[in-house]
Amino acid sequence: QKEVEQDPGPLSVPEGAIVSLNCTYSNSAFQYFMWYRQYSRKGPELLMYTYSSGNKEDGRFTAQVDKSSKYISLFIRDSQPSDSATYLCAMSANNFNKFYFGSGTKLNVKP
């Protein structure tokens, strides 16, 4: 069983839609949760970072963590064509440099 599961998509939505991206995990020791955005043929870039449970909002992006269900989400409001990318969730159990990534969800926002 993979440490982190993520639906690969692709997910296609019209411009302006609310997008929901999700990951589930099996390791209850995970405390640090991140979302990365990766454009085609580029390296991932950090979008959101959350420690433990709860919500975090940054502009059009909201990250949610539910540790009791081992489930994390990223919501994108008023989606734009420039949001078209692959979104990777990542998580870590401690402060060292070991992260476990989901396989990524490919998002396409149509104009």
Next chain:
Amino acid sequence: NAGVTQTPKFQVLKTGQSMTLQCAQDMNHEYMSWYRQDPGMGLRLIHYSVGAGITDQGEVPNGYNVSRSTTEDFPLRLLSAAPSQTSVYFCASSRGELAKNIQYFGAGTRLSVL
């Protein structure tokens, strides 16, 4: 500010050949990592380093060697390339614990082993 620089961007190898993927960062980050990205598998950690002279294995270390003689550089060596090592390789760096583990990634090296 160049960030994390990976070279080469593309490489084709024959089975059994060796090569070194270069990674350099100019942010004075202590932590550096190597990942490989394969379709449907996401990013998998190969090796990582928490400082000059200190390295450790990640999830998929077999077939790869690393060393960290300076803070800036973290090369990844393929000793005898195999077709299973065809992948996109990413190097990343982060400041460490106090910086909430924000990792900065290079643009990647696309490797094909024939």
